Amino acid sequence: MTMNMENQAAANDQADQVVNKPRERVVVVAPGRGCYNKDELGYLKRFHSDKQAFIAGIDQYREDLKQTGIAKIDGAAKYSFKQHTPGENASALIYACSVCDFMDIDTERYEVVAVTGNSMGWYIALACASALDGDAAIDVINTMGSMMQGGLIGGQLIYPEIDSQWRHDTEISSLIDRIIETICDEDGCELFTSIYLGGYRVLAGNEAGLKRAEEMLPQIEERYPMRLYNHGAFHSPLLEQVSEKGFASLAEYLFSKPKIPLIDGEGRIWTPYGTDCSKLREYTLGDQVTKPYDFSKAVQVAVKEFAPDKVIVLGPGNTLGGPTAQALIDLNWFGWSNKVEFSADQQASPKMLAMGNDEQRSLCTAK
Missing domain, CATH: 3.30.70 (Alpha-Beta Plaits)
Structure with missing residues (x-):
């Protein structure tokens, strides 16, 4: 299977050569489960009809496992809890939507300086930062997302x-x-x-x-x-067996050094030059699965360490917008100390852009 996923890091380098004015620095945040709901039905078809090769690669992988393709799930006539929310479907679908959004970020306007995510969004962040290539990313995400196919644990x-x-x-x-x-x-x-x-x-x-x-x-x-x-x-000792199955199923060779810095659910930064790939795998399949995931800390470390001009939250949906803003308010970041100040600033000059929001999406892409 071949996936022609654009490399945001390479795009950053290319944009440096063709754009004279300074680009805005952005931290990118990837969502987890629960962000693809009724209003997001058709998200891939609506925004990413130009990425058929990438979507087809995911569907070929799933067809080999006798799983329904994400194009068909996304293109369903109506939203169904039974079809759209189980992990074996939701994980691959959300991954595709988010990574396609990441591909659409205007690299002539923005420099992605760090990537993080919430829960399953950690796997998506690994893909965006090229710590997982296209083949490895769908393997990791689909495998971990399908672990409870036989029945939920807790x-x-x-x-x-x-x-x-x-x-x-x-x-x-x-x-x-x-x-x-x-x-x-x-x-x-x-x-x-x-x-x-x-x-x-x-x-x-x-x-x-x-x-x-x-x-x-x-x-x-x-x-x-x-x-x-x-x-x-998720993220509790009840998933020890899931972690063990992950280690047994997903080899170390799938993981690479990221090309963009990553911040994990403990606030740890994984850099392009300092990452130990074996430790990255150990965290991803170990503590990330069985211990609490501190999304707030991940966002706060990202902005404190990389000082972005803006924060971009990938789609689908915008359920992660509020929690991201709340984590920033806790730091008084961007001068936000409460919801009123955040809302007023967003109206005047938005510093947090959600690609699942149609109006804000247009500020992120070159389309």
Whole structure:
């Protein structure tokens, strides 16, 4: 299988030679599961009809495994939870949408100085940074995304730990920590922090643990705590077996030194010159699977270390826009100290661009 995925790093070098004015520095953020919903149906067809060879390469890989092609899933007449949300379909579909968006970033206007992502978005970030080539990326993403095809292991729920102005509320965070500790002391209950997601905490656990969390966490807006449909207990010890299967299935040769710096879910920077590929594999298939993923820290390290002019959040969808902004507000980055300031600044001169937002998308691409 051959995939003609553009190399953003090479494009950066080429653009330096043809553009005289300084390009804006951008950190790119890749989304994870849950970002392809009803409104995103047809995303590939709508925005990426010019990338048929890349999409066909993914579908050939999936056809060999007797899996439905992503072009067919994306082109379905209607959105279906049964078809669009299982990991074996959602992972490859979201990967394709995000990487195609990455290919569309205008490299004459922007220099990508670092890449990060949320949860499954870490695999996408590896692909964008060329730490996984096209063949390796779909192998890793499809393999890890299909691990629970025979049945989910545990589940996840999400709960806010911010106030109405998107400022971190330490009292709520402490309450969540106490509830986790209390539940884990109960027989048959398992509950863990899964993701630090901007202004939200994602919890992973077994059914007993999640039910107790739903009982103990105060109801907010008649919405939270919210179960995440078709999500397993990602980034928790419950996925030890998934990690072991990943190591058994995915060899070290799949991983390369990134051509663009990467920031992982522990805030670690993987550089083009200093990366040990064996350690990159160990993190990706080990701690990244079984320990909490700190998306907030990843975003904060990225902006502090690489000082971007803007942050670009890849599609599909824009569910990661809020958590990314909340992680930046926590630092008072771009002068944002609350939701009102963020919204006003975005209206005047947006510094965070979501490619899943039609208006902001046009500011990212040369199309």
